[in-house]
Amino acid sequence: MEKPSEQTSMKEKHSLRLQVPLGLLAILFAGVLIYGFVFYARDRIGREQPIPFSHRVHVNDKKISCFFCHAEAMSTARAGVPPLETCMLCHARIAVAYPPIEKLRKHYFENRPVVWTRIHILPEFVYFDHSLHVRRQVDCSYCHGNVAQMDRVVLQQKLEMGFCVGCHKATKTSHDCYICHR
């Protein structure tokens, strides 16, 4: 009696030995898939923002100029994310009951800034000046993609050195190191 049972238990033990790691692997694989999909989605659909601001609505539907909000792009190195008071120029009256706008107004009246997630990031050793590029008639979409058709902003062009230098070469602009690096 004892022997066979011992055998089966041995078998069970063997199968268990295989099953546990395999199961673990399967869970991990699923995890990788989900995780990968999240990143895929993030890159394709765009990252979630604290307030679902849609460039498509503002640029395409309402025909608001880029420089209405990103006014500094004409005069300084940074394009600048507008202060909340700029939003309030319209949303003091428009769509005040829409929940995301309610949230925005709450931020404004509580004097609490909105912390946006950054999409276009330059490494800290690169110095880019918006005003000079805008003055040279470089269209915003050349680097930032067609935001007029984006609800969430998607990184369409990675801001890497090859991209910068390619354009500088094509337009016979200087590609001296000190143009961008310092």
Next chain:
Amino acid sequence: MTLSRRTFMKVAAIGGATLASDSGVKSVGKLVPSVNLPEPLQPAAWQTVATTCRECPAGCGMHIRQVNGRITKAEGNPGHPVNRGGLCPRGQSALQGIYDPDRVSGVRVRDESTGAFRQESWQKAMEEIGGRLAKANGRVAVLSRLETGSLAEIMTAFAQSFGSDRVLLYEAFAYDPLRKAHGLLLGRPIIPFYHLNEAAYILSFGADFLESWVSNVQFAWQFADMHELKDGRIGRFDYVGPRLSMTAANADRFFPVVPGRERDVALALLKVMHAEGMIRNGRDVIGPAVANIDVRSSGLPGQDLRAMAERLSTPKAVALAGPVGATGPAADQLAQVVTLLNIAAGSIGTIIDFSAPHALSHTAGEDQVASFLNTLTPEDVLIIHKTNPVYTRPGSRALIRKAGLVVCLGTMLDETASLADWFLPVHDDLESWGEYEPWAGVRSLMQPTMRPLGASMDAGDALIRLAASRQKVMRTGPNGAAPGSTRDWLEQRWRSQGRTGWEESLRKGGSWPAGDAAARQGAELRQAALSLKQSAGIEFRSDEAALWLWPSIMLFDGRTANRGWMQEAPEPVSTFAWDSWIDLHPKKAQVLGIEEGDMIELSSLENLSIQASARVTEEIAAEAVAISFGQGHTALGSLAANRGANAFLLLPAGMKVEGYFGRVTIKKTGRAEANAAGMSTTQQHERELLQWVNLDQARTMKPGPLTLPLEEGYTPERDLYPPHKHKGHRWAMTIDLQRCIGCGACAIACYAENNIAVVGKRRFREGRHLPWLRIVPYRRHDKDPLRIGWLPMLCQHCDSAPCEPVCPVFASVNNEEGLNAQIYNRCIGTRYCSNNCPYKVRRFNWLNIKWEQQLTWQLNPEVTVRVRGVMEKCTFCIQRIRSAQHRAKRENRKVKDGEVQPACVQSCPAKVFTFGDLLDPASKVSKITREHPRRYHVLEELNTKPAVTYLFRILQEEKSKT
């Protein structure tokens, strides 16, 4: 469950790979825009705010550069009459004061049970201190650093509202002897204005006016102006004193004398002038005063004395009396003799102007300080504001403890604050409203340059609220208003004095008379009973010497000791940093068997002693030892505490001693610690890096040959590589060595502008500090060891740069505007470039340096913070060049000459540097480089074609009489 090692490794590897496979974007991606943007501000655009420097009583005008609400750089206000755009190292370090990691942010109260500090709220502080004040029955005393204007008024009104008139303005360096001498002889006990720029001859008796004496930045530009060769004429400066200080090293002749014997020299000079009939004024007072003086006992050769007397008797000669920080009979006598010399030379009312007294004239004299401290009793409530008497006057510790309640208003827990019952954190000077009047008529304003960092309160507001908590109303005058804050007080005072243009003044930095409008004022010589005595031959035992204490330009009276820049900045003459040292003459050292770096102990006659390592040098009088003030803190912060020795401990009580600081005995301790020197050598080794030219030659000099860093500098026979073609600009610099006083302001400006890390004492000593610009105090040569010139050495931006061809990855490249660019993200750290650089200006990052909070806020966002393994060096402030170019482009114009100012150029008090475009023939830098007779390149023979052109330093040799 069993999991084999193999399976575990597999699982771990997959999991790790998943976690690591982020999309490659750094996690720094947050954008936080403001809710309401103040009207004139633009994000990421630079703003400049004008305020006043309060790092010492000089009161220079400052421009604070600010971006995104953070201040990153302090510069001199070019329109300010005191400093005219320059700013000394201390003033620039104000930023490290506001961002000091050890700054206290909350109210502290002494816990009665434990005796340690604990946190408390402002409200509770107001209640409790207010309660004590109400019960004090007029026993209220206020002790503050020097303040003028509104805050001084607030403090007086505060004391008055509690029925007291005890307000003492205390400065460690109060120039008491000078004020007393002016009072005694001229009836004006003040520190007058000095027009040193107009002087033809300056004779200083231990007055280090380029470092610490009264108003060092002002005297720096004034001195540079008078000491410049203009139309064949040049001013002359002699220095009589015990130590070759930075100021003394700028003299055309340095006469080393034992401390206390400057007086003998001055008296002998007076005697010679009297005997030779060279006296312009005051003959009837000076005659009897010098009747018994023996000229020979001065210790100086007769011909030198005569030469000095002759120079003093020429028009526009002036004598200055030191030492800084001494009081007592010897210092009094020196000040009297020097005042007589000025009267005899006729400089009162011309160079020395009594129409505009310095604010220091309002500080308490020695007697007032002593009586203030001695009358403190347990009934007293003592309010101390931003001053540290426990450190600068060690005897005051016990006296301050006697007060019943000590309330300290400050930013740091210094020695005095550590004694207090309450510590109230007040705004840093850069966060405060205020005003300061350095010279009468120059009313300089202070305004907040950024929002306060912590839970601090304005000092004046704290006093107003303390009074208000007891229903006391403080008024600006007998029938004046009762402003609720310092800011209102300031504005109302400004307007009530009939001054218009409050906004305009805020923008400008204050109000002052335009030009040199005010009429000069002299003072009448009074008949005074003088008993001027010679020091009658001081004798020293072999282990004794006269003590000489001096404030350095970096640490002054010790208030800046917790700032990395100030600790790491090499002292201009010795190049030492991060510690105290004792200067000792080789003769004395030999007798006592002391070697360089030995720890020695100095004991005063009162048996107080300090220890520091020895610097054996001929740059001090044989019978003297010298140590600087500023180190040896027991509190203040982590950088300052327990570092070096506190020289104030040796200050004799009552100062009734011979010399200025008494005599000390020197003892070897047996221990040794190598001094931390910033330069590996200060000898030229016959390489003629810093060149001198005799005055006679300088007058008739023609420009020497120079290979310019341009296409025209290319010669096929000498050059290996083809010439560079420059696009638009070729940036270049000239450095006038004759104007350079060695203060090191430019180097600190470079630290601030370019995010240069502070490395600490050990790595400093190993030579691993990172200055892009070093000021080397080169000794002229062996035969003239006491003559020093400073060579500001920065990247020369060579046209044939030896660093470039050796870089395997092209991280070191020649830029199209002629700059030698170092590209950090390309650099792999081979250090070949540094090995091949003949100027040794490249610095390697051996470590990642941790920037303490809040010091990170000081970082310039336009300059990369370098990491370990990267070579770095001067960029000619490329960020400033670019910002000027971009500005010009936006405005559709060309960059103007002088528009680009690298940080060193901007900050220089003596205006040594000229920066500009060499391709523009009309630019100042082109003219100097191409035409100046004293131009030269360092190591021209290497044909590196540097873009930095130096101008010879001028040697004013004694004319041998034939």
